[in-house]
Structure formats: structure tokens, C-alpha cells
Amino acid sequence: MDLGLPSVRALSSTAETATGRPEVHELVDQFGRIARDLRVSLTEKCSLRCTYCMPVEGLPEIPQQQLLSADEVVRLVTIAVHRLGIREVRFTGGEPLMRRDLEAIVAGCAEAVPGVPLSMTTNAVGLEHRAEALTRAGLSRINVSLDTIDRHYFAELTRRDRLDSVLAGIRAAQEAGLTPVKINAVLMPETLYGAADLLQWCLESGCALRFIEQMPLDADHVWARANMVDARTLLDVLGERFDLREVGREDLSAPAEEWLVNGGPATVGIIASVTRSFCEDCDRTRITAQGTVRSCLFSDREVDLRDTLRSGADDEELARLWRTAMWNKSAGHGINAAGFVPPQRSMGAIGG
Numbered sequence: 001m002d003l004g005l006p007s008v009r010a011l012s013s014t015a016e017t018a019t020g021r022p023e024v025h026e027l028v029d030q031f032g033r034i035a036r037d038l039r040v041s042l043t044e045k046c047s048l049r050c051t052y053c054m055p056v057e058g059l060p061e062i063p064q065q066q067l068l069s070a071d072e073v074v075r076l077v078t079i080a081v082h083r084l085g086i087r088e089v090r091f092t093g094g095e096p097l098m099r100r101d102l103e104a105i106v107a108g109c110a111e112a113v114p115g116v117p118l119s120m121t122t123n124a125v126g127l128e129h130r131a132e133a134l135t136r137a138g139l140s141r142i143n144v145s146l147d148t149i150d151r152h153y154f155a156e157l158t159r160r161d162r163l164d165s166v167l168a169g170i171r172a173a174q175e176a177g178l179t180p181v182k183i184n185a186v187l188m189p190e191t192l193y194g195a196a197d198l199l200q201w202c203l204e205s206g207c208a209l210r211f212i213e214q215m216p217l218d219a220d221h222v223w224a225r226a227n228m229v230d231a232r233t234l235l236d237v238l239g240e241r242f243d244l245r246e247v248g249r250e251d252l253s254a255p256a257e258e259w260l261v262n263g264g265p266a267t268v269g270i271i272a273s274v275t276r277s278f279c280e281d282c283d284r285t286r287i288t289a290q291g292t293v294r295s296c297l298f299s300d301r302e303v304d305l306r307d308t309l310r311s312g313a314d315d316e317e318l319a320r321l322w323r324t325a326m327w328n329k330s331a332g333h334g335i336n337a338a339g340f341v342p343p344q345r346s347m348g349a350i351g352g
């Protein structure tokens, strides 16, 4: 079985540290991958309770003091870009819109790292009131979670009746120029049932839809491989209404594989994290809302930066810790391996 795991690739550097890590400033790992894409979680809080992500009562609250402040986020993003070779930054959560200082965080980063694309993954609840300000602050584009346009299923899947607010948020984002708006839909039996309608809606609304295979990152731990709706099943269902032609990935490290819909130019993407894993070309590094480096979605081995930063460390010391954390990144998620154990943190607590 192809597990999509990386093989060791040579890096072009002669000098090495004691651990064997080459003396390069980028975030390299032992499999020759280089992280260029930073995902920063801003909070564990959320306005929805998607069943594949959050428990019904929400995640345990993180005391304010333990969360990275706006200035701390800006400092870490600056280090990532200037010292570690990061080329794009995404804000996520939890729900980033739950941070009242989100506009300040975006503006601070835009000023500190001009020219670096700043994007956000969001559920879009309440976005209609902030899209313009976020554009002015320097946000480039957004991806929105929307699993179904059926109000009944939306309320069931997210445990909140907020479909209207999400749709208003998407429209406002488009009007404010936060484009292209990409839609993320996690594959579940309910999503599969409405998948063709959701694609039709996205085609008409000018959004780029991607379906995502559900991963064992739900807080309730009910995920089971046997019950998972996979990319193959989705393609069969969509194929009944649309003509689909495979075009592949935008670039090797992009999670989504694209299919041309009815001859194009519109596409539909599938992020097949489980059945067609893309760990081999992973270029992501993550910072949790509490300021730890998480080298892989599935690895609970985190390295603290927040306390080191607060104790007065300089930028290079923080960069060194970050490099070491990424050097020890695991080969991949291992979901398909015997004896796989899901990580302790759920998706909302990591920053998906």
C-alpha cells in the first residue's frame, strides 16, 4: 500500500549540527522536506460545533494569559519569514473571527512582512461585518468551511443554525476582494448526500469547492476508517451530475487535487488526506494558540516558544528552537498503519 510517506532526500549543505541537521536557516526535516507554509492558530474558541471537530460543549477554555497576544503573533510571524524562509501565512483556529484583535494581528503582520500572502481559514460566521476591515488590514484571501447548503443538515452538522450568516459572510468576502474564496467541505454521509448541490451552488457563486476526507481529529473520537466517506465514493456521486476530468495539483505540496468540471474553467478539489495522503511533500509548520510549534497535525511532540519568548529570548534563539522542532518532524500521519493512535489534540485545538 502506498502510504504517501517521504523517503530521505539529500539537502545541499555541507556543515551539520550534532543532530545531523544541516546548517541551513530554513525549516528542514530529516526527510528533506522544507516548510514554507506557516499556519497560526489564534484561539480554541468557536461559534460552531462541527461534529467532526468539536465536542458539544466546546473545547476547554485557554486562560487569556496562555494565549499568544497580537504582538507575540506578529513577532513569531516575522521570525518565521525573516529567519526561517516562510513564504505564506494562514490564520486559523478554532475560529479566528472569535479574536476581537484579529484585524490588529493581520495589520501587524502585513506591516512586518510586506508582500507575504496572509490568508485565513474560517467558518465565516459574522464575517459580513468584518470582511472590509480585514481587507484593509492586509488579508489576501479566505477559505470557508461549508459542508452543505441544506439548512437542516448544516444545523445538524455544526449544531448551530447559522447557515444564513455563513452565506452572508462569503458574499461580503467576495465584495471586499478576499478572493478566490475557497470552500472546504468535510466528507460525511450528510455531505455526500448534498455534494452535487453544494458543487452547483459553488459554481454559481464563484467559489472554488474542495471536499476533504475526514481525519481522526474529532474531539469525540468517533472517527472510524470503515465508516469514512472517501474520495472514490465522492467522485462516483459527483460523476452522476457533472463531467469531471482530473488535472492534478496546483503544486506538489498543495493538499488538494483538482478536477475540471464540465470542461472548465471551474474545478472541484479533493483533499484525500487518508486514501491519497500527501505527507511526502508536506511543506507546513504550525503554531498553536498557546505558542507551541507543532511540526505535524498528528504529532503531539510540541516545542514551546511562548515561554521562551516571554523570558526575553532573542529572535535567533526562538528560530533555533523552531528549526529543531521541525527537524524532528515525523514522516507522516500514519493513519493507515497498524496500531495507529490519534493525537491528543483535536483539529480545533491544533489549528487545522
Ligand SMILES: Nc1nc2c(ncn2[C@@H]2O[C@H](COP(=O)(O)OP(=O)(O)OP(=O)(O)O)[C@@H](O)[C@H]2O)c(=O)[nH]1
Binding pocket: 090, 092, 121, 143, 182, 184, 212, 254, 255, 256, 271, 273, 282, 284, 297, 333, 352
Ligand atoms: N493531513 C493534512 N491535512 C491538511 C493539512 N493542511 C490542511 N489540511 C486539510 O486541508 C483542509 C483545508 O485546509 P485549508 O486551511 O483550507 O488550507 P489549504 O488547503 O492548504 O489552503 P490553500 O492554499 O488555500 O489551498 C484542512 O481542513 C485539513 O483538513 C496538513 O498539513 N495535513
Ligand SMILES: C[S@@+](CC[C@H](N)C(=O)[O-])C[C@H]1O[C@@H](n2cnc3c(N)ncnc32)[C@H](O)[C@@H]1O
Binding pocket: 046, 052, 053, 092, 093, 094, 095, 096, 121, 122, 123, 143, 144, 145, 184, 185, 186, 212, 213, 214, 215, 216, 217, 218, 347, 348, 351, 352
Ligand atoms: C479546525 S478548522 C479552523 C478554522 C475554521 N474554524 C474553519 O472551520 O474553517 C480548519 C479546517 O479543519 C477542517 N477539519 C476539522 N475537523 C476535521 C477532521 N476531523 N478531518 C478533516 N478536516 C477537518 C475544517 O473543515 C476546516 O476546513
Ligand code: SF4
Binding pocket: 046, 047, 048, 049, 050, 053, 054, 093, 094, 095, 122, 123, 145, 347, 348
Ligand atoms: S471545523 Fe472550524 S468551525 Fe467547525 S467546529 Fe472546528 S473550528 Fe469550529
Ligand code: SF4
Binding pocket: 278, 279, 280, 282, 283, 284, 295, 296, 297, 298, 330, 331, 332, 333
Ligand atoms: S499529516 Fe503531517 S506530514 Fe502529513 S501532510 Fe499533514 S502535517 Fe504534513
